Amino acid sequence: MTNVASLTVEDGIGILTIDSPPVNALGINVRRALHDGFNSLAADNAVKAIVLICGGRTFFAGADISEFGSEPVRPHLGDVFEAIENVGKPVVAAIHGTALGGGLETALICNYRIAVPSAKVGLPEVNLGLLPGAGGTQRLPRIVGPEIALDLIISGRPISAKQALEYGVIDALAEEGTLREDAIAFARTVADKPPVRVRDRDDKVAPYRGKPELFSEFRKKNARAFRGFKAPENIIKAIEAAVELPFDEGIEREMELFLELEPSIESQAQRYAFFGERETSKIPDVPSSTPTIPVKSVGVIGAGTMGGGITMNFLNVGIPVTLVEMNQAALDRGVAVIRKNYENSAKKGKLTIEQVEKRMALVNPVIGIEALSDVDLVIEAVFEEMAIKKEIFSKLDRIAKQGAILATNTSFLDIDEIAAVTGRPEWVIGLHFFSPANVMRLLEVVRGEKTSIEVIATGMKLARQIGKVPVLSRVCWGFIANRIMAKRAIQGDALILEGPTPQEVDKVIYDYGFAMGPFQMSDLVGLDVIGRDSAERTVAGDLVKLDRLGQKKNGGYYDYDESRKATPSPVAAEIIADFAKAKGIENKGKQSDEEILARLLYPVVNEGAKLLDEGIALRASDIDMASILGYNWPVYTGGPMFWADTVGLPKIVAKLREYEAKYGAEFTASPLLVKLAEEGKSFTRG
Ligand code: T1G
Numbered sequence: 068m069t070n071v072a073s074l075t076v077e078d079g080i081g082i083l084t085i086d087s088p089p090v091n092a093l094g095i096n097v098r099r100a101l102h103d104g105f106n107s108l109a110a111d112n113a114v115k116a117i118v119l120i121c122g123g124r125t126f127f128a129g130a131d132i133s134e135f136g137s138e139p140v141r142p143h144l145g146d147v148f149e150a151i152e153n154v155g156k157p158v159v160a161a162i163h164g165t166a167l168g169g170g171l172e173t174a175l176i177c178n179y180r181i182a183v184p185s186a187k188v189g190l191p192e193v194n195l196g197l198l199p200g201a202g203g204t205q206r207l208p209r210i211v212g213p214e215i216a217l218d219l220i221i222s223g224r225p226i227s228a229k230q231a232l233e234y235g236v237i238d239a240l241a242e243e244g245t246l247r248e249d250a251i252a253f254a255r256t257v258a259d260k261p262p263v264r265v266r267d268r269d270d271k272v273a274p275y276r277g278k279p280e281l282f283s284e285f286r287k288k289n290a291r292a293f294r295g296f297k298a299p300e301n302i303i304k305a306i307e308a309a310v311e312l313p314f315d316e317g318i319e320r321e322m323e324l325f326l327e328l329e330p331s332i333e334s335q336a337q338r339y340a341f342f343g344e345r346e347t348s349k350i351p352d353v354p355s356s357t358p359t360i361p362v363k364s365v366g367v368i369g370a371g372t373m374g375g376g377i378t379m380n381f382l383n384v385g386i387p388v389t390l391v392e393m394n395q396a397a398l399d400r401g402v403a404v405i406r407k408n409y410e411n412s413a414k415k416g417k418l419t420i421e422q423v424e425k426r427m428a429l430v431n432p433v434i435g436i437e438a439l440s441d442v443d444l445v446i447e448a449v450f451e452e453m454a455i456k457k458e459i460f461s462k463l464d465r466i467a468k469q470g471a472i473l474a475t476n477t478s479f480l481d482i483d484e485i486a487a488v489t490g491r492p493e494w495v496i497g498l499h500f501f502s503p504a505n506v507m508r509l510l511e512v513v514r515g516e517k518t519s520i521e522v523i524a525t526g527m528k529l530a531r532q533i534g535k536v537p538v539l540s541r542v543c544w545g546f547i548a549n550r551i552m553a554k555r556a557i558q559g560d561a562l563i564l565e566g567p568t569p570q571e572v573d574k575v576i577y578d579y580g581f582a583m584g585p586f587q588m589s590d591l592v593g594l595d596v597i598g599r600d601s602a603e604r605t606v607a608g609d610l611v612k613l614d615r616l617g618q619k620k621n622g623g624y625y626d627y628d629e630s631r632k633a634t635p636s637p638v639a640a641e642i643i644a645d646f647a648k649a650k651g652i653e654n655k656g657k658q659s660d661e662e663i664l665a666r667l668l669y670p671v672v673n674e675g676a677k678l679l680d681e682g683i684a685l686r687a688s689d690i691d692m693a694s695i696l697g698y699n700w701p702v703y704t705g706g707p708m709f710w711a712d713t714v715g716l717p718k719i720v721a722k723l724r725e726y727e728a729k730y731g732a733e734f735t736a737s738p739l740l741v742k743l744a745e746e747g748k749s750f751t752r753g
Contacts, residue, residue, distance in 0.1 A: 072100035074107065080254045081114035081156075082247070086122030093147075093169045094131030095140045101173075102142040105150040116258035117158045118250045119151075119177060125164020126186070127173050132195065132338055135329060144169055144201045148176045152264065157257045161250035162186045162237065165225060171236075172201040175210075178262045180237040181253050182228040183246050188236060189225030193298045195341060196334030196703060200325030204305035205266070205317040210235050212271040213306050217285055220302050266314045275310045282307050295580045296703055297333045301325075332713055336705030339751065340695060343688035343706075344536050348527055350685065357524035360472060366391060366439035367446050368459060370401020370432070373476055374448035376504025379405055380533040382426040383505070389431045389438050398432045405430065408505065440466050444529070446498055448476040456480060457488045464489040472522055474498040478549055482515045482542050492517035496526050499546060500535075501697045509697035510535035511546050538693045541683045547690055548697035550678065551707065554670040557733075559585040560606065564647040566656045567663055569624040570635050575663045580701030586624040587633065590617035609642050666726070669719050672711040676737035676750070687750035708750040716744035 071087040083104040087097050101119075108114050121127060130144065142150075151158060151173075160166075160174035162182035171188045174180045182188070190199045190207065198204060199220060208216035211234045219226065231237045241249035275281055282303055286293075293299040301324040308320035328334050348355075365381045366389045367374050378388045382405075392398035409423040431438075436459065439445050445467055447459050456475060463473050473495045475485055486492035497513025510533075512526040523539070530537035540546040545553055559572050563586075573584025589597045594607045594617045601608060610616075610623050615638070617623035618631055625633035647654060658666075678684040684693075691706025704710040711719055720741055726734035736744075743749065 070100075071096050072104050074104055076111065076114055077251060079113060079115040079258065080251050081108045081111065081117045082251065083108065083117065083119050084122055085119075085127070088123050090125050090128035090164075091121045091123060091170070092129060092131040093127050093144060093173070094134060097127070097131075098142050098144065098147050101147045102150050105147075105154050108156070109150070109154045114156060116156055116254040117154065118161055118247070118254050119158060119173075120161035120247055120250060121163070123164075125170075126160070126162045126166040127170030128165055129168030129170050129191075130201070132341060135195075135197075135338055136335065144172075148173070148201060151176050155262070157254065157260060157262045159250050159254045159257070161241070161246050162188065162228070163246055165189070167225065168192050168199060168203075169201050172199055172203045172206070175202065175206040175236075175265050178264065179239075179253065179257060180231075181239045181241050181246070181250050182231065182237045183241050183243050184228050185243060186228040186231075187225040188228070188231050189223065190220045191223035191225065193221060193223040193296075193302060194337065196296070196298050196331060196337035197328050198298055198302045198305055198321070198325055200322060200329075202266075202318060202321070204302065204321050204324075205309045205314060207236070208272050208306055208309040209265055209268045210271065213275050213281060213310050216306055216309070217281075217303065220306065221285075221289070221299055272310045277311075279307070295333075295701055297331055298328055301328055332705075333703035336703050336709055339688070339705050339709055340692070340702050343692045344696075346686065347536060347538050347689050347692055348531070350523070350527070350539055353520045353523050353527070357520050359525040359528050360443065360470065360521060362386065362443045362472070362525065362529055364389070364442045365444045365446065366436070366442040367448060368436055368439075369448035369450075370398055371448070372404075372502060373500060373504050374446075375401050375404045375408075376502065376506070377446055377448055377476060377500050378430060379408065379426075379505035380500075380535070382429045384533055385429065386533075387429040387431065389433055389442055391433055391436050391438065393434065395434060398434060402427075402430060402432050436462055437466055439463070439471075441468055442471060444472045444474060446474045446476055448500075451478060451480065453480050453484065456485050460485050460495070461488045464491065470494075472496060472525060474526070476500055479545050482513050483517070486515045486517060493519040494522055496522050497540075497542075497546070498526060498530075499540075501548070507697060508534065508536050509548065509693055510537050511540050511548065511693065511697070512537045513540045513542060513546055515542060536692060536696050538689045538696075539685055541681075543678075543681065543683045547678060547684050548693040550683075551671045551674040551690065551694065552698050554674045555667050556585055558667050558670055561730075562658070562663060562666055563606070563643050564650065564652045564654075565658075566654050567658050568635065569639065569643075571657070572663060572667070575660050576667065578660070579664060579668075580704060582699055590623040590625055590627075590633070593617045593619055594623045604646075606639075606643055606646050609646060610639060613638070613642070615639070665719075665722050668707065668710075669722055669726075670734065671707050672719055673723055673734070673737055673740060675708050675711075676740035676743075679750075680737050680739045691751070705751070712749040712751050716740060716749065720744040 073084045075082050108117055158177040159179045160177040163186050166174050166188045190203045192199050305321045305324050308317045364387050367378045368391045370390050370392045378390050381388050412418040413423050482497045486495035496518050499511035501507035501509050510530040514523050527537045562572055563569055569586035573587050576584040594611050597607050615621045615623050624639050626636040675690040684690050687708035691708050694700035694706045695702050700706050720736050723734045723736040
């Protein structure tokens, strides 16, 4: 057992320090150290009060997520909490960093809590498809009341030490840098007091007893947001138990509700996504020791929707941006949209006016790219037209300083072809943002054949710096997310010619867990936008010819009333029937939801397997992260590749072969998918 604990006694105060990098997760070594440490402190009569503190970057950041799914090893967290609660002396939790999940629950089992101002505390288990299973749903409501507890535990949002003090979650603030000393001093003030226990407090929950409306209204208000997730309902039930049941029964109820979640596919998927988001930064031929290039100033070419959103990401973290357009009107429009976005955030209380002005002061709007001669990074975000991009990059080659990174935000075009017009292809990379660029967390970092590993490492690091999750891709049409999701769009367009209606297809995708189906999305985005690049005739193109542009004008696949409520459109149905007839496709009538889902998503899985076959994507979880973070693929399914493993790869291969026989090579199963299916292996389960 590695020694993660140190125990000292200073003038009657026992100090138990746990130091288990990287985040003092409450894995078996830490649990053993706590259990043994508190048992020896209980037996030491010289100890009048105890300080529990952590070394390294943070107080306990929760249970060890990697232990879930395997047989729990004693001492369990419950055993540790019993040792703490029965130590018979006041215990002060000294908090720095992020006391999260089981970490905060450990602090709540202590009698007092003191934290440095920079600390944060929270119960984020909901993000893992779980609930606080070590008393958090029973203790937190006893401190802050069920209403605030519902908000904090369902949102999983951490709160600052200052907010925690206001809520009574902590008892005092320490000075930055003197947490240990301040905690010892605090312990001295309570050493001769009988230990208070959160579990004995009833004043915050009693007023809600026998009044279920708080919970029923909360359920109703959040039904849409909770759709498909299991954890929120169980959290609500656990907090209801904190109000209605005596503490020990509430703890039992909490454990029952936790054990319903822990083995669920939804929680396995969300825990997989937690690690998957961190795995994306691990690149075999770009070691974490690779030197990176400092990026202290950025140039963005194009102040349209993408350029504006991209710019905001850098302003948000204090990096100045020179924003370039070709004319003043476009520039003014772009800057105005950025300002409006920030002012909307300020209206929602997410930003102060000072923060808005501070960010706006960092954007330097100019006409012409000559102004980019001194920036560390240029991101081109102009129209998706190769000739235009080539012209810009050949100019940049002359203008940008040596050592500047030249990035393109292209969604589909060949980055090697763009790099080839410069004399510095090693410095050219793709930074592919997803719209809205200031919101979506996915950033596809596209390495060209010649992109240097320093530039790749810089792109990956910069992504995290601006709050994105980077997924590395090599060059191909559509890179990762767009390429696999294009398969869903193609099959959706094909299906509505064979019998299923747009609303039947949309319903299957909505029921699967997406916010909306492909045809509702097309109507929302605008059919003139969706169909714009298509060379051949499409249903969307035929609808546009009738001036049916979607929600914004005359409806599209659906008709809309003045409140934009969608109804099936007879006009669209006729257009679809005419189109099918012209292509000689017979209407085979309705198909089952299962059949529609397979036809829509199995090709997506197959394309993901091809990405791995071709070395475009590094790992299956990267494809899942790109889908979840770029297309809002429902996280509780784990993404296409994790989901495919739950469906069973042999079943998917068999269905693809059936489609191949019917429709041709579009459905030929990737060699990797076939191999894994035949060997009984999986994409994501080792
Ligand atoms: N368990 C195991 N490993 C963890 C971990 C955890 N709880 N938290 C972080 N790591 C690893 C992470 O995988 C990465 O590893 C490294 O630490 C740095 O993390 C009973 C059931 C604490 C805010 O949900 O939110 O308690 O990639 O890159 O950006 O009721 O990690 O270096 O190999 O994220 O500075 C509840 C999860 C668990 C907190 C730090 N706790 N962690 O962020 O670093 S369930 C959580 C975080 C629970 C109880 C329930 C963040 C962080 P590697 P990082 P960071």
